Amino acid sequence: MSKQSFIQGAVILILAGFITKILGFVNRIVMARILGPEGVGLYMMAVPILILVITLTRLGLPVAISKLVAEAEAQGDRIRVKRILVVSLSITAVLSIICTVLTLLGAKVISAWFLTDERAYWPLMAITPIIPIVAISSVIKGYFQGKQNMRPSAYAQVIEQVVRISLVVFLATLLLPLGLEFAAAGAMISVVIGEAAALFYLLTTFKYGKRKKTFRIRQGFFTQLQKGKETLHDLLRIGLPATGSGLIGSVSWTLEPILVAQSLAAAGVATAVATAQYGLLSGYAIPLVMLPMFITYSLSVSLVPAISEAQATHHHALIHRRLYQALRIALICGAPSTVVMIFFAEPLTTVVYGTPEAGTFLKLLAPFFLLLYFQSPLQATLQGLDMAKTAMMNTLYGAMIKMMAIVILASRPSLGIYGAALAININVCLVTLLHFFSVVKVIKGFSIHFQDVLKVGIAMAVMAVGGLYCLESLQSELNLSLSWALVLTLFFAGGIYFLSLLVMKVIGRQDIERIPLIGPHIAPFFPKR
Known part of the structure; x- marks a missing residue:
């Protein structure tokens, strides 16, 4: 499988992202019909724990591997590529074993105390085997992305969704007579098998791909591992800030409903009303404005190795061009979404949710979320330029300002829940602008x-x-x-x-x-x- 240009790679990932979005939507409909609200609730209780554990297991390595492999490929250093893979696989193997064991041992405590529903134990147990699978998949995907071959990652996404949808009905229905918790566990097992199928495809492609590698992972594995101290340092130097950015976002979104609820209570809003208002904002409006994000995510995945390669070869004009191309695509794709969500907000929320009131929040968020579509490419550029720590700090500043803004604005009776929406908009604008100014500071002469x-x-x-x-x-x-x-x-x-x-x-x-x-x-x- 051959290397693609930056744009070709991005388009392949965008198309795969679009297909998986549709398949994922179908999967949610199927699950909702089989499990009902309570069963879906049990399923969703285990998901945040899983995401947190996977984030810690991956340790930001996909971004780091993509960048370092692209640099090594640009310099023709095949030994370094092998060493990157050896060290990465060793790190993820150790972390995935530790995280899997801890999750299995702590499943009862997590479900009873943190998730407040002991029935979440079985979905949590069912999903735990996915941890090492996703860890290894991340390394292989990072390798292919570093070689700027986006097809394996794209095909793996589609395979995972197809297998999941094919099995979810059978497994959830099969286990439903045993109870909702077992049916939810069955849905989780379909996710594990889907990821395993994607991993099998990735490993097969890695071993038997059209472009044969000049090395074998097993040959000299421990020799390369012993020489991998510098590679380990490079991986962690990029991976840890990338993980930090993800964790900051996760913690921020976790604290957000707590701060909103407390601030609305201070503003004199009744608890039931506050819950309903926050549901309209976070459960209805935000998912809609976030829909085009699969486009910018695809751009970011393709952009990191493209920028890294250009930097490694000191091709500064190419860095300019690739960043310009990414921002241009983000603008062209994000603009029509913004128009739809501003001018057709009430009809859209009426058709999708049967709740026209959510349109008010959609109109309030949409103009500012146009900037969010630029945020991922700018962050990817910073990571490609070896400035992952700067990107992490920008994310941290934005999260801190957002939380303070929620407390200040949402607690005012004249604003209420609209103050929370404004705080989210402030976060989007601030982080995007911080990323932009950080990029401009490094890439001399770059402008809009x-x-x-x-x-x-x-x-x-x-x-x-x-x-x-x-x-x-x-x-x-x-x-x-x-x-x-x-x-x-x-x-x-x-x-x-x-x-x-x-x-x-x-x-x-x-x-x-x-x-x-x-x-x-x-x-x-x-x-x-």
Whole structure:
């Protein structure tokens, strides 16, 4: 499997992310129908513990491996690539064994005391075997990403979801007669088997891929491990700050509902009302504005090795170009999502949730969350430039300011829950700007292309006007239901946006050519930009 360009790799991951988003949505629907709210609740109780343990086990190594392998490949140092893999596998093996044993031994205490429902014990036990599987998968994915071959990671995502969905109905239904906790455990087992199938694919590709390696992992394993002190230092120097950023985010999101509840109580809001308001904000509005994040995540995964390779070869112009390409894609993809969530907020939340009140929060968050789509590429750039610690500190500053803003704003009776929404917006803006200024400080001469921003802004305005007119016409003149009118409107508005970008030459033949499989065939029908 050959190396792809930065854009090709990003597009492959974006397509895989889109497919897995759809499959994941299908999986949640299936689970909800089989398990019901209580069963899903038991399932979800085990998930945060699992995510925390996996975060500690991975130790930020996928990012570190991706960066270091890209640098070693750029310098043609195959021995260093092998040493990176040997040390990484050793670290994750030790950590996964420790974390798995601790989780198994502490499952009863965790379920009874921390999760407050002893029935969560079985889902937690069922999901624990996934820890070493994900740990090894992360190392192999980091290796492929460092070689700038994104196909294995993309295919593994899809395989995991397909296997999971194929098994969840069978296992959950099979165990349901034993109780909801066992049915939830069955759903967890489907996740474990899905990850195992993805790992099997990754290992097979690693061993039998088209581009044969010039080394074997088992040969001289302990010799390379003994010589790996410097490699260990490099991995931890990048991996620990990346883990820190993830943990800061996790702790921040954990503390957020506590601070919001206390602040709303201080503002005189009744507990039941406060819970409902926070549900609208965090359970309804935020998941919608976060939907396009799979695009920026894909960009980030592809960007780390691309930036690292350019830095290793001292190709500073290439660093500029790749960061510009990433931010440009984030802008082009994030802009239409922002339009939909601002101008079609109430229809969207009505169709999706049956709760038009959530539209108010969606409109409040959406304009600021456009900046969030730039945050991941900027953070990936900092990591690729060996500034993972700076990215972590920026995240920490943002989390601290957000928590203080929640207390100050949400406790004011005149703001209430809207103060919490504003605090979240402040966090998004602050961290993104801190990342941007950190990047500009290191990459001399880098700046925003305001001409592109202006053109995308015009396309957004055209999309909003055309979409609003379309929705009104479909409902008033054709008397369509809101659901059908909204779906047709979004297709129409998306088409207008795309055509506007073509007319203003924001996208052109060069961009279409980079779409895997179909791009080269349809590109000749598009004008150059």
